Amino acid sequence: MTVSKQTEFKPITRSFFEKEWTERFDVFYQTTIDGEKKFVKFAEYDPKDYSHLNAILDERQNEAFYIRETDLYKYYRFNILKRLLLELAQDKPPAREAFQRVYPVATRILQDHLEIPTSDEFLALLDELPLVLSESLDPENLRFYELFAITLKEDTIHAHCVNVGMYCLCLARELGMSRKDREEIFRGGLLADIGKKFIPMEVLFKKDALTEEDRQTIRRHTAFGKKKLNEQRRYSKTVLRMAGEHHENFDGTGYPLKLAGNEIDTAARICKIMDVFNALTSHRPYREVMSPLQALTLMKEKMGEQFDSKLLTAFIQYAGKS
Template sequence: MRLISINVLKKGMVIGRTIWNEAGLPLIQRNVVVTEPIMHRLKQLGIQYVYIEDEISKGIEIEETVPLSVRKKSVKQITESFNQLKGLSNKSAALVLDKKSKEIGQLVDNLLTSILSSNEILTVLTDTLIYDEYIYQHSFQVSIYSLAIAKELGYSRNDLKTIGIGALLHDVGKMLIPSEILFKQSRLTDEEFEIMKQHTKTGFDILRNIHTISLLVAHCAFQHHERIDGSGYPRGLVDSEIHPYAKIIAVADVFDAVTTNRVYRNKMLPSQGIAIIEEGRGTIFDERVVDAFKKSVVHYPNGTILLLSDGRRGIVVEQNPKNAALPFLRIFEENHERINNTYVIHLADEPNVKIEKVESEYIEYVE
């Protein structure tokens, strides 16, 4: 299967990966032939990229690091827990989460099992599930990215669990933000953004009163929008004043935000999101965290078509665990002409060849 932009999806193409709705039910099944109504529905849902099956991508499979069953169960748990907090006081919200702390810990343990048992680079496919409310999927994915970064940095299992819980609950304060602001279907005004920023302090106040989880979890909520140059909020902390866990979650939070569809902004591809993080390395994001992040997250998912500097085109068939930015490619085109005998190259073995761009709108050559 290969990843293509919805802009070039056509009738007759075959869906390569099932798309699920917020209830965990299949919206569009794998192997379904694309029709006009399906194209219209996908655009309606704001889907930007889909996986299709074709000759170029024959035999290429994509597996998420965290199994789909774990993802669906986790997001359901997050949704149910967070929804119970709406309209409550900080104290009442803390009591609700205190009762849920064992369940939350088990959820993170399940994610840890998936991540620690895999030697592969982290793969997360956000366009295979559709959620009406962004915050729940975001909390889940920030936890996955944070755990992958922390694993690369060498944290112990106990530390990893604390980081995972901190990441899962980093936005819990948002559930006490007025719904008309939290779920607004357009950009926030300056006044609304100031209210939204209060979620860091609110989250801290809720979590620090839960005695069944570490106080460090509360600091993750409080500091995940702080930046090492002092430009963040709520306190404008600088490098050494920010807890290392919060530095990890800051990177994970921004990466997921830019690589996930929003009503007011289209999602970026992973490589574009990584470039955004790299731009902030050493200025707003901790250097060690950024370096660990780049090693632990897939830059070009399997099934992505890349144009190379020497004019060849290839499709990613396998990841390189030693260098996430240099995957294995199946070359299928040279000098804008399809070749009969495709072959696989390892970009790490061709230092003079660079990736020019991701070609999600590539149209397959037809004789």
């Protein structure tokens, strides 16, 4: 059996087979037939008889293997998400534990979406997480330092996306926003930087000083993200505006449109605060990582004009409750 449509196939590593699969799926390898690259079925994964495939894989350790995107989608939808939602509904864990369980799932889905060429529908896997978290989140039981301790501080886009989403959700709850608004702001925070998928990695993670051209390229992630999310016709205006406006500054010096004050969507103003806060408190090759207190002090004293001061003060108060 050969198939030539490359976009359907996603590369997988050996550790992929150690995931909690419950369904069968086909494993492919890539080869060239008559000068054309094709994907050929190599073996079948059977969760009841993994040893057979394991033995074959041991013999071909240096080869790259692939699965269909539909199978990868099924893995998250039926193995990971379904189980997570069921367990959360049954256990009704306190907020900190709910975050602890949801966080790695959200980062894995976003990482796969950003690192392998999954289709846009793949992002729909994240749709149910805001509902779950929004319901279980009780700020009385969740101190900011506890949430902060759960989040990864690594220099990756997927960790940044999930952290921003989490922080947005917490402040939205603290501000007394409705459940629907909290879900939207969480979703928007998760997806605000999704346009970075379309920016070359060598520019995003360049070790040398950025040129003006590099800066212009990176700035396009706001427009790309908004456009891509809009094309999916599944996201609210709030989510689209968060993607498009999270680098606008309150004083009108941001990008891409130089909007100011109330011209910037409230959710995007919150997202801007979380975006900067997470960047300052995460590892970056060009500077020391900051503690939350150091980051918030810098944001208030040196960068205050960029933010909506009422929202920044609310966030500082919330973070300071720890």
